[in-house]
Amino acid sequence: MIYEDIVEGVFLERPNRFIAKVLIDGNPETVHVKNTGRCKEILTEGTKIFLQKSNNPNRKTKYSLISAYKKDMLINIDSQVPNEVVHEAIIQNKLPELIDLNYVKREQKYKNSRFDIYFERGNKKGFIEVKGVTLEKDGLSMFPDAPTKRGTKHLEELIDAIANGYEGYLFLLIQMNDIHKFTPNYITDETFAKTLMKANDAGVKILCYNSLVTRNEITIGKKAEVLL
Structure with a gap:
């Protein structure tokens, strides 16, 4: 981007x-x-x-x-750009977990939510919800930086989608360079953090990548470790 x-x-x-x-x-x-x-x-x-x-x-x-x-x-800190960066990376086959997709669509409604990306791969269908991560402390990135009922709702809907035969991904884009670990921010939003663990147990795949950031560009970087 x-x-x-x-x-x-x-x-x-x-x-x-x-x-x-x-x-x-x-x-x-x-x-x-x-x-x-x-x-x-x-x-x-x-x-x-x-x-x-x-x-x-x-x-x-x-x-x-x-x-x-x-x-x-x-x-x-642009909250609109993570969707663009992840979509661009998918289209360019830069994400090993999300290659060879037959169909990719931005903004897809599912029940009471609208997920950022819908995809089809073979006979599988799935949703990707993208969250931008801007909070960092001592080399560890965290989300959210403020309580997010909307974020928790998206996780619950991803869990529901998994139960109904879809694939589900939460994609956390760290909007900075050289940060290689992520953890949910339990102190700021314990409900989101616990729901994230619940989603992981239910089969929602949690992906996290950092970014290459310059004054006029942001692109996908390297995969980061998720610590739950």
């Missing part, structure tokens, strides 16, 4: 989940934040950030905050 029209800036503050105050070329600017999660350990005053300039004259904000440095590590 390649971004166009990327500019560098400095983060100042985040008045609410949707906007941030930043400096671009020394000038103050209000920008859109493409992640409604907390990101408190990433978005701190003075942090170097990258933003995408919009060519839509009707937008209230000219820029969207795409990524930010946490010390020396660049983290992509």
